[in-house]
Amino acid sequence: xxxxxxxxxxxxxxxxxxxxxxxxxxxxxxxxxxxxxxxxxxxxxxxxxxxxxxxxxxxxxxxxxxxxxxxxxxxxxxxxxxxxxxxxxxxxxxxxxxxxxxxxxxxxxxxxxxxxxxxxxxxxxxxxxxxxxxxxxxxxxxxxxxxxxxxxxxxxxxxxxxxxxxxxxxxxxxxxxxxxxxxxxxxxxxxxxxxxxxxxxxxxxxxxxxxxxxxxxxxxxxxxxxxxxxxxxxxxxxxxxxxxxxxxxxxxxxxxxxxxxxxxxxxxxxxxxxxxxxxxxxxxxxxxxxxxxxxxxxxxxxxxxxxxxxxxxxxxxxxxxxxxxxxxxxxxxxxxxxxxxxxxxxxxxxxxxxxxxxxxxxxxxxxxxxxxxxxxxxxxxxxxxxxxxxxxxxxxxxxxxxxxxxxxxxxxxxxxxxxxxxxxxxxxxxxxxxxxxxxxxxxxxxxxxxxxxxxxxxxxxxxxxxxxxxxxxxxxxxxxxxxxxxxxxxxxxxxxxxx
Numbered sequence: 001x002x003x004x005x006x007x008x009x010x011x012x013x014x015x016x017x018x019x020x021x022x023x024x025x026x027x028x029x030x031x032x033x034x035x036x037x038x039x040x041x042x043x044x045x046x047x048x049x050x051x052x053x054x055x056x057x058x059x060x061x062x063x064x065x066x067x068x069x070x071x072x073x074x075x076x077x078x079x080x081x082x083x084x085x086x087x088x089x090x091x092x093x094x095x096x097x098x099x100x101x102x103x104x105x106x107x108x109x110x111x112x113x114x115x116x117x118x119x120x121x122x123x124x125x126x127x128x129x130x131x132x133x134x135x136x137x138x139x140x141x142x143x144x145x146x147x148x149x150x151x152x153x154x155x156x157x158x159x160x161x162x163x164x165x166x167x168x169x170x171x172x173x174x175x176x177x178x179x180x181x182x183x184x185x186x187x188x189x190x191x192x193x194x195x196x197x198x199x200x201x202x203x204x205x206x207x208x209x210x211x212x213x214x215x216x217x218x219x220x221x222x223x224x225x226x227x228x229x230x231x232x233x234x235x236x237x238x239x240x241x242x243x244x245x246x247x248x249x250x251x252x253x254x255x256x257x258x259x260x261x262x263x264x265x266x267x268x269x270x271x272x273x274x275x276x277x278x279x280x281x282x283x284x285x286x287x288x289x290x291x292x293x294x295x296x297x298x299x300x301x302x303x304x305x306x307x308x309x310x311x312x313x314x315x316x317x318x319x320x321x322x323x324x325x326x327x328x329x330x331x332x333x334x335x336x337x338x339x340x341x342x343x344x345x346x347x348x349x350x351x352x353x354x355x356x357x358x359x360x361x362x363x364x365x366x367x368x369x370x371x372x373x374x375x376x377x378x379x380x381x382x383x384x385x386x387x388x389x390x391x392x393x394x395x396x397x398x399x400x401x402x403x404x405x406x407x408x409x410x411x412x413x414x415x416x417x418x419x420x421x422x423x424x425x426x427x428x429x430x431x432x433x434x435x436x437x438x439x440x441x442x443x444x445x446x447x448x449x450x451x452x453x454x455x456x457x458x459x460x461x462x463x464x465x466x467x468x469x470x471x472x473x474x475x476x477x478x479x480x481x482x483x484x485x486x487x488x489x490x491x492x493x494x495x496x497x498x499x
Contacts, residue, residue: 002026003073003446004066005453006230007436008055009238010079010156012036012099012260012299015054018433019062019072022446024456029433030061037096041497042104044343045096048085048159052223055160059224069226074440075164075216076209076233078241078432079156081177081293084135087152091162094146098135100261101295103344103352105134106496108141115195116275122192124176124183124271124279124288129344129352133179133196140197153202157235164232165214170204171234173241176280183271183279183288207234209283210443210450233443236283239263239293241432241439246400247458249284249451254291254389254396256415256423258403260299262378264385265291266393276348276388283439283450290393292347292385296340296378298405300356303342304374308367323410325368326375331417331470332477334369336360338377339484345381348388349485353492359484375411376474379418380481386419398422402431412462417470418478425462 004026007018013035019028032054036046063069084098098104112119112127112134119127127134132153140147154162155178158170175181175188180196180203182189188203207213216230235241239257248255248267257263267287273279279290305318337359344352358373390396398421405411406425416423434457438450447453 001068001071004071005437005440005446006059006062006072006075007433007438007440008059008075008077008160009241009432009436010051010055010077010160011238012080015051015058016431016433017055017058017062018437019066020434020437020453022441022453024453026066028062028065030058032057036099040104042102042106044099044102046083046099047096048093051156051160052163056223059226063225072226072230073446074231074233074444076235076436076440076443077157077160077164078236078238078436079160079174081155081174081237081239082130082132083156084132085154085156085159086139086146086150087154087162087168088149089151091151091166094149095139095143097156097159100130101343102135103129105129105138106352108134108137109352112196118195119179119192120273120275122182122189123179124273125179126275126350127179128346128350130346131177131179133198136198137196150202152204154204157237158204161213161232161235164216164220166217167214168204169207169213169234171207171209171236172281173209173283174235174237175204175206177237177278181280183273183281186281208285209234209236209439212443231444233440235436235439237280238432239265240281240283240289241435242402243267243289244283244435244438244450244454245431245458246402246426247451247454248400251287252394254386254399256382256399256401258297258401258405260297262294262297262382263291264382264389264399265289266389266396268393272392274388274392276350277392278347283435291389294340294347294378294381294385295343295345296381297403300340300342300374300378301405304371308370319408322371323408326372327368327410329366329368329372331473333373333376334365336365336369336373337477337480337484338373339481340374340377340381347385351489351492353496354485354489355492355495357484357488359480375414376418377481379415380478382415383419383478384482386421396421398424401425412464416464416466418474420466420471423464424460425464427457427459427461
């Protein structure tokens, strides 16, 4: 019997597991969904135990489907970036994880702004409330009892890897999104940690994405339905894993990942930096990713759906229903422009205090206009990043697109029309967890390079081309979109709710 590789991806709303063999002839998949808590308006938290329970459920399913747990030869994990997990001395979380969309640490971020140029030059990113370190600074100030017992800080990927092995290790791709990571030296920067008043001892050891960092413990094996001793590979951050899954493994391959959030990145040689963008290591050795992550993707659509349809959406019928309403609205949503900054915005705006804006509401505005405007607003944010990336990395002719929202034909067409670029949708039934399986295969020596397991699965399913008339209209409205934020950004601080 041929060996199987287990890939696990832990996203903002779903944990997925994939079992695949090295030739791609066998593929078993499963997923488990969960939500997040918002105890305060600017907060977004999840219990790490929720992740582990979802992982255990998904892994049990694929192992039972495969029928032979003993065939699993390697495991790798990816996960949502920069979710701050604080572990105590016994390895248990001291508090709920603070997610990437949590923007409570705005004041801590502002305090770091005088040193922004040092962060950009060393870490490839400006200080941002979405990131781990400002959240640590917030905990140190507001939760001293938690801070006193801190042993290690890690992320989603690092936590699941720790639960699998008992070793506190982070891969370079995941760690490279943090503000304390030195891109050129590929290690934690003592200078930047000192600027933030943080201790290097609280940060995990680092490992390449294909390095074996431990073996499955007996306790983890019981939870997952696997025998102990299976090698565990370091894995990656979910954006870079999604890039591998979409075949973005060479410079110039732009890939767009649409989930709860949106991400647009291009692989590059070296580690170029720009204050408006984010640079961090790819899971492919020798490459970096440069681009932007955006707060809103499918999350903005679901937010509006809950407002219009109620919290208990059930099934997926609401997606088709609201999309049909959006189709009744013309390109430009009857003169409505939406800024999708529902929990601040990441690249290229980098403002944790920014909030969503509808510009152009009137008595004639219909539900379909609101839905279409939200779709278009996400597309404008994507185009904002695409135009910025192109200045540094060269022209972008097309996007390799993956993720749940790519199953919405209207939204894909809107993105093509807004950006003037081809949107090539790839089969992502397995997605990032298949990339993790490929990293595991490389790590245990079953394949020479991760992409050799991936390539038979990387195939386009649909292509959307920009329509000239719609693109002309969207170019006009994109200029309006670009003007709105600079004109109102000084007002956002006054909107903060008192805590």
